[in-house]
Amino acid sequence: MCLAIPAKVLKVQGDVAKVDFGQGVARDVNVMLVEARVGEYVLVHAGYAIQVIDREAAEETLRLWEEILKYE
Amino acid sequence: MDVIAGPGCPVCILPAAEIDEAISLALNEVTVVTFGDVIRVPGSESSLQEAKASGGDVRIVYGVGDAVRMAEKEPDKDFVFFAIGFETTAPSTAIEILNKPPQNLSFLVSHRLIPPAMELLLGVGNLHIDGFIAPGHVSTIIGMKPYEIFPNAYRMPTVIAGFEPLDVLFAISMLLQQLKDGEARLENEYKRSVTWEGNVKAQRLMEQVFSVVDGCWRGLGKLPLSALALKEEFLEYDARKKYDLQIERPRDLMPGCLCHLVMIGKIKPPECPLYMKACTPQTPKGACMVSIEGTCRIWAKHKL
Numbered sequence: 001m002c003l004a005i006p007a008k009v010l011k012v013q014g015d016v017a018k019v020d021f022g023q024g025v026a027r028d029v030n031v032m033l034v035e036a037r038v039g040e041y042v043l044v045h046a047g048y049a050i051q052v053i054d055r056e057a058a059e060e061t062l063r064l065w066e067e068i069l070k071y072e
Numbered sequence: 073m074d075v076i077a078g079p080g081c082p083v084c085i086l087p088a089a090e091i092d093e094a095i096s097l098a099l100n101e102v103t104v105v106t107f108g109d110v111i112r113v114p115g116s117e118s119s120l121q122e123a124k125a126s127g128g129d130v131r132i133v134y135g136v137g138d139a140v141r142m143a144e145k146e147p148d149k150d151f152v153f154f155a156i157g158f159e160t161t162a163p164s165t166a167i168e169i170l171n172k173p174p175q176n177l178s179f180l181v182s183h184r185l186i187p188p189a190m191e192l193l194l195g196v197g198n199l200h201i202d203g204f205i206a207p208g209h210v211s212t213i214i215g216m217k218p219y220e221i222f223p224n225a226y227r228m229p230t231v232i233a234g235f236e237p238l239d240v241l242f243a244i245s246m247l248l249q250q251l252k253d254g255e256a257r258l259e260n261e262y263k264r265s266v267t268w269e270g271n272v273k274a275q276r277l278m279e280q281v282f283s284v285v286d287g288c289w290r291g292l293g294k295l296p297l298s299a300l301a302l303k304e305e306f307l308e309y310d311a312r313k314k315y316d317l318q319i320e321r322p323r324d325l326m327p328g329c330l331c332h333l334v335m336i337g338k339i340k341p342p343e344c345p346l347y348m349k350a351c352t353p354q355t356p357k358g359a360c361m362v363s364i365e366g367t368c369r370i371w372a373k374h375k376l
Binding site for chain 2: 003004030032033034043045046047048050051053054055057058060061064065
């Protein structure tokens with residue numbers, strides 16, 4: 001229920017966007033809660049995008065994780 | 073170190089009375105539409121799944137939008153969307169209500185709020201919490217501000233975390249650092265999704281549609297200002313009003329079931345006398361064993 005999954009925005013038409021959850025299949029989600037632009041990633045919960053993922057913050061987190069994992 | 077699951081499983085915390093309401097609708101010619109996780113959760117006597125087996129029309133959807141489309145497609149049927157979930161889910165309900173759904177669709181609103189439940193935990197004796205890992209997707213909506221009270225008023229280190237394994241490990245390490253520093257701070261591990269102010273548009277839509285009211289949590293009684301109810305101007309969509317639902321003497325817990333204590337982290341599942349005896353994933357007795365997000369179910373799955 002608390003699941004929210006990132007998806008890439010392929011096309012925006014009003015309150016609905018076609019997104020790809022990484023399976024190469026385009027699905028419709030409601031984007032009324034966010035400013036979704038093509039090429040960005042949105043976090044989708046129960047068919048509604050609840051946030052645009054901050055790319056810089058995501059990359060920074062990945063960098064941090066990689067750094068820590070290097071020590072293992 | 074002990075990492076304990078809090079009352080964050082939205083179907084586990086639903087009081088039996090609200091499941092009973094959905095069951096009584098399903099058994100009275102109303103099509104009840106809801107999330108898959110809900111239908112096996114026990115009410116006082118039975119579940120929505122049993123109502124379906126007795127001929128009730130109970131349908132599972134991915135989100136509230138599907139319920140709207142169903143109601144539009146079948147205008148001769150009466151539909152009720154059983155709207156459960158925390159702040160992550162409530163905005164989607166708000167959107168569809170503001171979009172003026174079809175006349176044959178109403179809503180059984182059972183949304184709950186997370187910060188009041190966290191505050192409840194701080195009042196429970198002998199819990200010995202040293203820090204909170206706050207939920208990333210609720211926080212995506214509400215932002216960081218509602219958690220300020222925990223470090224400021226309760227001196228409780230609080231870190232908002234994402235849901236990847238490394239997110240959780242990082243949050244734990246940030247909490248340990250705070251304990252080492254002897255400080256209580258509010259920190260955000262889930263920066264790629266959570267901002268200080270959260271999703272303001274979602275908050276505004278929720279405020280437009282819902283009032284914050286007292287709400288019952290399974291086995292825990294009434295928590296002040298922990299639930300959402302439709303505002304007066306949207307009462308035409310309120311299933312409780314439309315069908316005049318009255319539930320008598322609900323029963324939250326089967327005899328022996330300690331789900332309520334598991335949910336607040338007071339006991340571990342094996343300390344419940346029913347765990348893996350009368351109550352197993354195949355024959356669940358309590359809500360925490362039914363839901364895939366329930367603490368007992370998770371313990372059983374990983375054979376802890």
